[in-house]
Amino acid sequence: MSAKPTPLSGFPELLPAERFVEQQVIDRLRATFELHGFASIETRAVEPLEQLLRKGEIDKEVYLLRRLQAAGEDDDSAASTLGLHFDLTVPFARYVLENAGKLEFPFRRYQIQKVWRGERPQEGRYREFTQADIDVVSRDVLPFHHDVEVARVMAEALSDLPLPALRLQVNNRKLIEGFFRGIGAQDVGAVMRAVDKIDKVPPDVVKAMLIEEAALSGEQAELCLALADIRTSDSSFVKRVKDLGVENELLSEGLAELAAVIEGCSSVSTERFTVEADLRIARGLDYYTGTVFETRMAGFESLGSICSGGRYDALASDGRTSYPGVGISLGVTRLLAPLFARKKLTASRSVPSAVLVALPDEQSRARCAEIAQALRERGIPTEVAPLPQKYGKQIRYAERRGIPFVWFPADLAADADDAGTHQVSHEVKDIRSGEQAAADPHTWSPPAEDLRPQVVRPEA
RNA sequence: GUGGGUGUAGCUCAGCUGGUAGAGCGCCGCGUUGUGGUCGCGGAUGUCGCGGGUUCGAGUCCCGUCACUCACCCCA
DSSP: OOOOOOTTTTTOOHHHHHHHHHHHHHHHHHHHHTTOEEEOOOOOSSEEHHHHHGGGGGGOOEEEEOOGGGTTOOOOTTTTTTEEEEEEEEHHHHHHHHTTTSSOOEEEEEEEOOOOOOOOOOOTBBBBEEEEEEEOOOSSOOOOHHHHHHHHHHHHHTSSSSSSSSEEEEHHHHHHHHHHHHHSSSOHHHHHHHHEEEEEEEHHHHHHHHHHOOOHHHHHHHHHHHTTOOEEHHHHHHHHHTTOOOOHHHHHHHHHHHHHHHHHGGGGOOEEEEEETTTTTTOTTTTTOOOOEEEEOOOOOOOOOOOEEEEEEEEEOOSSEEEEHHHHHHHHHHHHHHHHHHOOOOOSSSSOOSSSOOOSSSGGGGHHHHHHHHHHHHTTTEOOOEEEEEEEEHHHHHHHHHHOOEEEEGGGGGGOOOOOTTOOSSSEEEEETTOEEEETTTTOOOOHHHHHHOEOOOTO
């Protein structure tokens, strides 16, 4: 490669310190998911286009996969063409159907993988990014308490991470659909699309859209706006909805479900992670049938939702048996990349090494490697200096990487010579404080907080 | 897919009505001949995104193109 490559927009690549943070976050998510009994699976990167397009009008979002030499080959039907998956829910539904005979239901799984979308990239929107999903799927019927469970598990996982304050907003499709039907709306989808704009355009514009595009009367539109305005952190939203005076069976069911989720999550709500009913949340994806989730991060509202999901009763079905599910998906890249870009999150050093063993001269390399190995045997990440440069340069090498300790090997000539001019024993220097003391590679250990890099929030 | 903005050193950016490139930070060296950071002195680095056009002359003007970026759309 001769010319300098240009960055490829939308395919973020992290520097080592950021990658360290990402891996810590993924480890943390994984630990929490497993603590709650979710099993890991990984699905293939590609699905038949036919499967991928079941989700709706996203054909322009899917990257097709074909061999360079395949031009002119016959079969380009949706059934045989492959595309990279653009989320983890659709492949999971396919996986459940394919393995239904071997899985135990209700099936609880987590999945942390890359996904691809043909987007125009900008901050928080990528063409290749990592999602972390948890879902529970059952056969025929999935008890409602799992709606509460997935929210609680994700809340617990996110609460453990060093992030700005998060707000989990919950709504229910039955509630809003029931409400819209209850007021006499004919085109529920058009109403939802208009209401969904409420955070971006003024209320009177939304009202105009409701009247023009969803064929509502001014009164009906007012009721929709009033509903969308309701936001509470407890179940008091129920009374406020009822006060609007709309009667509908589906609405009542949705109200009861949403109240159950809000009450069920009240104990995981903290200052840094709040859960609330927000009746303007709709979600564009049409496979959701009940509970829906979105999550906003304080100071990063323009990113949109960083963690979303909901209940889908009909996504997976083989024609005779249906597999209803509920899940929630964290956008790991959307969450972290903006924090990295704004220097709100990084690692205390860019390499795992806690110790750099200084190299006096090339002849000493084997001896220095032994010192390093003695440290490693006790779990201390250690590297040997690459070149026998002046010690000042070697210290600088460590400093730039954030390696906190430099190990100076004992001078072998010390036995024969005057101890005043030679370093008789091994010494280790904390380059932050400058303190240096004699040490034995078989017993010395760094302070626990220096053993591994730490995730740090520079200004938090 | 639609509509804006921007491309100059490793990074952030200046560069006037066209006269063939600059600053800060970073990097390297020396002061300080095996202990860094501070300070002082010195040094290196650019196909001015790419292609074409106008001109005696283009980083600067024009056209095209590519990339990046922001907003919309949609979404993690």
